[in-house]
Amino acid sequence: MKYTRLTKEQFEELHQEFINFLATQSITADEWEDIKKNKPEAAEQELDVFSDLVWYGVLSKVEYLEHISPNQIHLFKCREKDMHLIALKLKEDKTDLTTKEGFQWLRDNLLSDDIEFFNAKKDYSDEKHQDIFKLIQQGANITKGELFQYFEKLIRSSEK
Numbered sequence: 001m002k003y004t005r006l007t008k009e010q011f012e013e014l015h016q017e018f019i020n021f022l023a024t025q026s027i028t029a030d031e032w033e034d035i036k037k038n039k040p041e042a043a044e045q046e047l048d049v050f051s052d053l054v055w056y057g058v059l060s061k062v063e064y065l066e067h068i069s070p071n072q073i074h075l076f077k078c079r080e081k082d083m084h085l086i087a088l089k090l091k092e093d094k095t096d097l098t099t100k101e102g103f104q105w106l107r108d109n110l111l112s113d114d115i116e117f118f119n120a121k122k123d124y125s126d127e128k129h130q131d132i133f134k135l136i137q138q139g140a141n142i143t144k145g146e147l148f149q150y151f152e153k154l155i156r157s158s159e160k
């Protein structure tokens with residue numbers, strides 16, 4: 001397996017897609033029941049292959065990721081050949097950025113000396129999707145990129 005197996009809840013959500021996946025391999029519902037009962041290793045393998053296919057499809061569409069912890073924010077833009085990172089770090093533990101109040105504090109104090117900004121680019125390894133997947137496993141969430149775009153504009157305007 002390249003990624004991780006989908007959860008029971010995710011399989012339930014993708015029930016129809018899984019049926020279609022089995023159908024592409026000419027496996028009927030009765031045959032699937034037989035495989036689960038008599039060849040559990042083969043059933044596990046099918047679940048793993050399907051999970052990897054789903055993850056690959058999801059990871060192929062990721063454009064932005066964000067990871068917010070109590071004193072840091074990491075915003076990623078996933079480009080074709082590399083990843084652009086904008087990071088903010090509190091110099092001292094003044095607030096918890098994962099809370100509504102902490103985020104409001106950040107907005108109110110954005111240009112203060114209490115916040116460090118980082119702007120970087122990182123090339124992908126040979127496995128772009130694996131790099132993105134690792135960030136998700138570490139707690140990053142797939143987003144539409146509003147925060148990234150906001151800070152990108154802020155950084156550009158401060159560079160002028």
